[in-house]
Amino acid sequence: MRAAAGATTTADAWNFVEGGSGGEHTMRENGLAFDRVRLLPRVAVDVAGRTARTRLLGLPVPVPLAVAPMAYQTWLHPDGEVATAAAAAAAGVPFVVSMMASRTVEDIAATGAATVMQLYWLRDRGLFRELIGRAEAAGCAALMLTVDVPLLGRRLRDMRGGLVRPATVVAANLGGAGGGAGAGRAGRSEVALHTKVLFDPSLSWADVAWVRSVTRLPLVLKGILDPDDAALAVDAGADAVVVSNHGGRQLDGAVATATALPAVVDAIAGRCEVLVDSGIRGGVDVLKALALGAAGVLVGRPLLWGLAAGGAPGVTRVFDLISEELHEAMALAGCPDVDSARRLRTSVAGGGC
Numbered sequence: 469m470r471a472a473a474g475a476t477t478t479a480d481a482w483n484f485v486e487g488g489s490g491g492e493h494t495m496r497e498n499g500l501a502f503d504r505v506r507l508l509p510r511v512a513v514d515v516a517g518r519t520a521r522t523r524l525l526g527l528p529v530p531v532p533l534a535v536a537p538m539a540y541q542t543w544l545h546p547d548g549e550v551a552t553a554a555a556a557a558a559a560g561v562p563f564v565v566s567m568m569a570s571r572t573v574e575d576i577a578a579t580g581a582a583t584v585m586q587l588y589w590l591r592d593r594g595l596f597r598e599l600i601g602r603a604e605a606a607g608c609a610a611l612m613l614t615v616d617v618p619l620l621g622r623r624l625r626d627m628r629g630g631l632v633r634p635a636t637v638v639a640a641n642l643g644g645a646g647g648g649a650g651a652g653r654a655g656r657s658e659v660a661l662h663t664k665v666l667f668d669p670s671l672s673w674a675d676v677a678w679v680r681s682v683t684r685l686p687l688v689l690k691g692i693l694d695p696d697d698a699a700l701a702v703d704a705g706a707d708a709v710v711v712s713n714h715g716g717r718q719l720d721g722a723v724a725t726a727t728a729l730p731a732v733v734d735a736i737a738g739r740c741e742v743l744v745d746s747g748i749r750g751g752v753d754v755l756k757a758l759a760l761g762a763a764g765v766l767v768g769r770p771l772l773w774g775l776a777a778g779g780a781p782g783v784t785r786v787f788d789l790i791s792e793e794l795h796e797a798m799a800l801a802g803c804p805d806v807d808s809a810r811r812l813r814t815s816v817a818g819g820g821c
């Protein structure tokens with residue numbers, strides 16, 4: 469699917485999707501860390517009637533997956549987020565709407581997908597609150613505040629290419645301003661410049677508590693890696709955290725999520741839900757995430773590959789592949805359900821049990 473997507477997208481769009489920050493060490497390490505996790509399968513467990521059904525963010529799901537918030541999907545397909553969300557609705561998987569989505573939250577919600585609204589901390593607090601109101605009115609099931617982007621990571625592919633969004637790729641929920649803002653200039657990413665104007669790097673735990681206080685929706689914090697931050701997230705009233713390094717797009721050199729996850733799960737000690745993303749590429753990775761203590765995962769780039777390669781049916785194909793792989797891996801690991809998957813033992817290749 470990745471190869472098919474690469475063949476259909478422009479160089480700019482491909483750099484934007486595929487790129488990480490700096491030397492892309494963290495981006496590569498995300499995959500390697502999941503690869504190094506070893507599962508201890510159980511045997512002679514009746515898995516004939518197995519199910520991957522569970523609840524995520526208060527929503528019933530057939531598989532423990534949600535669509536990661538990803539900006540500017542019309543860059544990859546004319547229908548953009550509406551196509552991805554239609555496939556998510558068909559799969560019964562929640563769709564997290566990026567604050568930088570190129571389709572409106574109302575259009576996305578109209579697909580019938582369960583939605584969660586992702587937010588960045590904006591300099592314009594009025595616009596920030598307005599978006600919360602829109603998310604509530606559109607029926608979003610939760611808010612997801614991304615806490616790992618005081619500024620956009622140094623995306624060298626985008627800088628070298630002089631990345632500029634086409635006029636069709638706008639932040640549709642922010643008034644659509646800023647699309648195609650001028651000619652490309654080598655050494656500068658227009659997306660990075662645009663976000664610098666919008667995003668407020670002063671976010672603190674007091675602000676998180678304020679966000680908690682202005683909505684009754686469940687609050688998810690995305691971008692937690694340190695167990696102390698996980699505990700602070702609980703103190704601030706978070707209902708869930710996403711262990712994430714933003715797909716290796718923020719701090720290059722940050723720890724891989726499969727490595728960071730167990731300590732966060734310990735620190736949370738059941739006080740809120742723990743999700744994980746960054747490097748999930750198939751059903752076995754999902755099973756590993758569960759075995760490491762996650763309640764579920766966000767799927768990122770693979771869904772964009774499906775979108776670019778084949779629109780909504782392409783996204784459906786990716787959901788189907790990951791779901792089939794998960795069900796098969798659960799059978800082979802002796803797991804009739806998600807709870808048993810979360811009790812599987814793991815070790816790390818090269819390390820002890």
Ligand SMILES: Cc1cc2nc3c(=O)[nH]c(=O)nc-3n(C[C@H](O)[C@H](O)[C@H](O)COP(=O)(O)O)c2cc1C
Pocket residue numbers: 484485486498536537538539566567568586614690712713714715716745746747748767768769770
């Ligand atoms: C093209 C692209 C756009 C993204 N946009 C956002 C965004 O708007 N908000 C956000 O919180 N995370 C964003 N992310 C990060 C994803 O939500 C997720 O953390 C990451 O993609 C997971 O890594 P993986 O895709 O390698 O699995 C974006 C990621 C990509 C690849």
Ligand SMILES: O=C(O)C(=O)c1ccccc1
Pocket residue numbers: 539540568617620659663714717
């Ligand atoms: O690319 C990203 O990872 C991302 O989070 C983002 C944020 C704002 C605009 C475009 C992308």
